[in-house]
Amino acid sequence: MKSNRLRVAAVLVGDIQRMPDMRVKYGAFFDALDRRFDLVDIHDANLRGPARYWNALWTFNPSVAVWKEHFFKNVPAFKSRSLRTMAYLKTLKSRADVILQIGALLNSGCGKDCLPLVIYTDNTTRITSRRPEGGRLALSQQETERWVEHERNLYQGASHIAVRASLVRDSLINDYGVDAKRLSVIGGGVNFSPLPEPVSRSSNSPPTVLFIGEGFHRKGGDLLLRAFAQARLHVPQARLCIVTRGPIPMGYSMENVEVCPPSWDREEIAAHYRRADVFVLPSRLETWGDVLLEAMAFGLPCVGVRGQAMEDIIQHESTGLLVDQSQTNDLAGALIRLLSQPAMRQRMGQTARTLVESEFTWDRVVDRLEPALMAAANRPLQD
Numbered sequence: 001m002k003s004n005r006l007r008v009a010a011v012l013v014g015d016i017q018r019m020p021d022m023r024v025k026y027g028a029f030f031d032a033l034d035r036r037f038d039l040v041d042i043h044d045a046n047l048r049g050p051a052r053y054w055n056a057l058w059t060f061n062p063s064v065a066v067w068k069e070h071f072f073k074n075v076p077a078f079k080s081r082s083l084r085t086m087a088y089l090k091t092l093k094s095r096a097d098v099i100l101q102i103g104a105l106l107n108s109g110c111g112k113d114c115l116p117l118v119i120y121t122d123n124t125t126r127i128t129s130r131r132p133e134g135g136r137l138a139l140s141q142q143e144t145e146r147w148v149e150h151e152r153n154l155y156q157g158a159s160h161i162a163v164r165a166s167l168v169r170d171s172l173i174n175d176y177g178v179d180a181k182r183l184s185v186i187g188g189g190v191n192f193s194p195l196p197e198p199v200s201r202s203s204n205s206p207p208t209v210l211f212i213g214e215g216f217h218r219k220g221g222d223l224l225l226r227a228f229a230q231a232r233l234h235v236p237q238a239r240l241c242i243v244t245r246g247p248i249p250m251g252y253s254m255e256n257v258e259v260c261p262p263s264w265d266r267e268e269i270a271a272h273y274r275r276a277d278v279f280v281l282p283s284r285l286e287t288w289g290d291v292l293l294e295a296m297a298f299g300l301p302c303v304g305v306r307g308q309a310m311e312d313i314i315q316h317e318s319t320g321l322l323v324d325q326s327q328t329n330d331l332a333g334a335l336i337r338l339l340s341q342p343a344m345r346q347r348m349g350q351t352a353r354t355l356v357e358s359e360f361t362w363d364r365v366v367d368r369l370e371p372a373l374m375a376a377a378n379r380p381l382q383d
Contacts, residue, residue, distance in 0.1 A: 005038045006379055007334055009092050009115070011074065011085055012102035015044045020264035025290065026102065028193040032362035034098075036370065040096050043088060045081045045106050055080075059259070065215060069138035072105055075146050081106035089115065097377040098159075107154045108295030115377040117157065120369065122164040122188070122309075123287040124191050125151060126175035134285025144239040152176050159376035162369050164188045164288045165309035186369050187312065190293040191360030192266065198353065199274050199299050202340035206237040209335065210276035210300070212269070212291045213283070214262050216244045220305070223328055227282075230332035232256065233252070235339040243272060273298035278338045281310070282323070282331055289313055296356045301335045301348035319352035336374075 014022035016030060033039050036241075047055055055077050061067040071077070085108050089099060092115075099117045101108045109117040120262050125148050128134065139147060155161055155178050162184050169185050172178040209228060213219025221244055228240045232255070240257045242248070248259065265271060279295035280303040285287070292313045302320035304310035311314050316321040321338070323330040338345050358364070374381050 005036070006373060006377055007038045007040050007095060007097045008033060008100050009040050009089060009096035009098070010042045010043055010100045010102065011106070012042070013045045013081065013105045015046065016042050022193055024264055024266065026335070028191055028362045029189060029365065031193065032366045033188070035363070036366050037373070042318065045085045045086060045108075047077060047080055047084075051080050059352045065174045065218075066138040073139060073147055075150060078106055078147070078150050078251045082108070082282070083157045086114070089305075097379070098373055100373065101158075103235035104151050104154055104319055107150070107157070109157045118369075118372050118376050119155070119158045120160075120163075120186075121161065122168060124171040124175060126170060127171050127287060128285065131285045134283075144215060148176075155294065158182070160372040162372055163185045165310045165312045167312075168287055171235075184368065184372055185312070186365050187360060188288055188290065188293065189365045190297045190356055190360050191290055192270070192294060192297055193362070195297050195357065195361070196270060196273075201277060201299075201346070201349075205344075206239055207235065207277040207339045207342075207345075208239045208241060208275055209280055209339070210241050210243070210272055210295070212243040212262070212272070212281050213281065214245045216242075216246050216248060219244070219286075220284055220325070222249065222252070223282045223325070223331060225254075225257070225279055226258070226328045227331035227335055229253045230328070231335035231339060238335075238339045241272060241276065243269075264270065269294070270298070273300065276300055278303065278335070279320075280331075280335070281305075282325060283308065284325065285308075286310055293339040293356060293360050296349075296360070299349035299353045301338055301345050301352060303331065303338070315355065319348055319355055325369075 016022050016026060030042055059070040059074060073197055085106055099108050099115050101119050104121050128145055155176050160182050164187055166185055169183050172183060173180055211224050230319055232238055243260045243262055245262055273295060279300040282305050286308045288309045295302050302314050304314045304322055305325035306322045314322055316322045321334040323334050
């Protein structure tokens with residue numbers, strides 16, 4: 001019976017019911033958690049009322065991307081979210097065994113008298129600060145140090161920290177002093193449930209490259225446009241679909257290029273995957289890559305970059321290709337290989353789909369998370 005299961009109280013900054021982006025990113029994850037455990041609550045730790053408006057006012061920046069980053073990552077907001085959430089969680093103490101916090105925008109733990117805390121996260125501020133070209137560095141050096149100190153206190157107080165990628169695990173060890181024994185790499189799941197039906201693609205049609213990235217520059221859209229122009233010298237019939245909010249700077253060849261707006265409508269995005277033959281994501285900063293898993297679920301070979309979390313997703317020469325992010329010629333070469341070899345695309349796409357089915361469903365992620373939750377609650381693993 002469900003009453004015998006581990007009781008989990010989840011916390012994240014976002015409304016899983018009312019915010020489409022939160023539902024897409026985490027809805028299937030929480031559904032998988034609820035199939036395995038008793039998910040007693042999903043608490044939205046967002047600021048409310050005057051505190052939210054004041055936070056928006058004093059963090060304002062003409063750049064929407066910088067404003068968004070600073071709105072969420074500032075110490076006063078971290079403290080306010082933490083205090084509000086701690087007060088709420090104390091009311092759940094008799095109904096839950098463990099807290100599962102998504103991300104590091106607050107601290108849901110409040111000392112010895114509180115429930116044990118397990119964190120599931122996909123980034124650290126130290127990773128972001130080392131890659132300013134990623135466009136997400138909104139804090140001054142002083143603000144960054146203050147924020148990192150709060151992150152460090154959060155991580156040190158947690159019973160366990162589960163991360164999506166090895167890149168983040170290494171940062172927690174080297175930048176935050178977290179004991180490797182309190183860390184596990186559990187990956188992430190594909191955000192289509194159920195998995196889409198396999199797609200039959202014609203080898204006689206002009207091949208289409210797909211790019212999905214709301215932040216055009218951070219996701220490397222400019223690098224792809226340059227590489228695609230080179231690739232078309234060898235595969236002139238190739239097409240490129242770019243799904244982005246832009247803007248796309250002037251000066252790039254847009255021949256055979258279609259630009260589409262991003263959407264949280266799952267069927268609209270699925271249609272892009274079905275029409276594509278190759279998926280490309282040459283990001284300047286990527287600490288995971290949900291869209292890679294989605295593309296693989298639709299049987300697409302993926303092209304990504306080395307030195308980032310994509311190395312935990314793309315198996316080079318098996319499910320796709322990895323290139324050096326700064327080398328446009330390497331990216332163009334990978335495109336030429338895949339666009340000119342339908343059999344290679346089909347083989348890699350089929351392998352990618354099989355890998356998603358075996359390793360990157362949310363039920364498999366929960367399998368890997370379960371030992372940490374059970375240990376934190378001092379409960380034995382079930383056979």
